[in-house]
Amino acid sequence: MARVVMQAVVSVDGFIAFPDDTVGPLFDWYFNGDTELTARPSGWTFRVSRTSHDYIQPFWDEIKVTVIGRHLFDTTNGWDGKPAAGDELVVVTHRPLPERWLADHPDAPFHAAGSAEEGIALARELAGDGLVCVTAGDLGGQAFAAGLVDEVAMDVVPVVLGEGVRFFGSHVGTVLLDDPDQVVQGDRVLHLHYTVKR
Template identity: 85%
Template sequence: MARVVMQAVVSVDGYIAHPDDTVGPLFDWYGNGDTELSAGASGWTFHVSRTSAAYVQPFWDAVKVTVIGRHLFDTTNGWDGKPGAGDELVVVTHRPLPEEWLADHPEAPFHTADSVEAGVALAKKLAGDGLVCVTAGNLGGQAFSAGLVDEVAMDVVPVVLGEGVRFFGDHAATVLLDDPDQVVQGDRVLHLHYTVRR
């Protein structure tokens, strides 16, 4: 059965982006090392510290399906039809994807669902026994509050943004996590992994 992890790069004060959706220094660590990190189907490559690569690469390789919201789809132009991680992508949206985008990306392994619950269920079906990654923010917060998230992974960058898009969005409920089972110090990033208590 697929596991569901909510993941993002996050500031020390809990933000995954500025109010205008830019990430500022949050992604600087993706280019501060000499070890290549590959994001699979997207073709993106980064150069991070050896320690970060040893943690992140197996995580990205385990992701089979990513679930995102419509806002992130629109902000990134659907990553030009290539999932950032995994083989397939589910967009939670109440509107059809733009016809022009679909025409430009006929081979995109993208699916849509009209609710967070339906999106996670579809992603789990597509992932088999692999990993489903739900992006943080309002979508992730909704999935977390609904009890659909099994694990939380944070790449914490030593910066305080002061305001912006919160890791758990506006939907997080009080939920206990186990102690972190992975704490990995990279260069200008701390990788944390938690399991949600059941």
């Protein structure tokens, strides 16, 4: 059965972007090292510390399906039809994907779902026994609140944004996590991984 991990780069005060969706210094660590990190199948390359590479590359390579919300799809123009990580991508949306975008990207391995629950179920089916990555923010918070997330991965950057898009969206309530099973110090980033207590 597929595992579902909620993941994002996050500030110390819990934000994954400013209110206007820009990330400011949150992604600086992607470009401050001497070891190449590659996102597949998008082919994006970054230069990070060896320590960050050795943590992130296997994680990215294990992702079979990514689940995103419509807002991120619109903000990134659906990454031009190539998932940032994984073989397939599920977009949780209440509106059909734009016809023009679909015409421009007829072979894009993208699927639509009407709710976080439907999106995670579809992603699990597509992933088989692989890894499903759901993006943090409102969609991730909905999946987390519904008990659909098995693991939480945070790349914590030493910056305080003060406002913006929260890692867990508008999720309220208490959920216990196990102690972190991975704590990896990179250059200007701390990689943390938790399992959700069941």
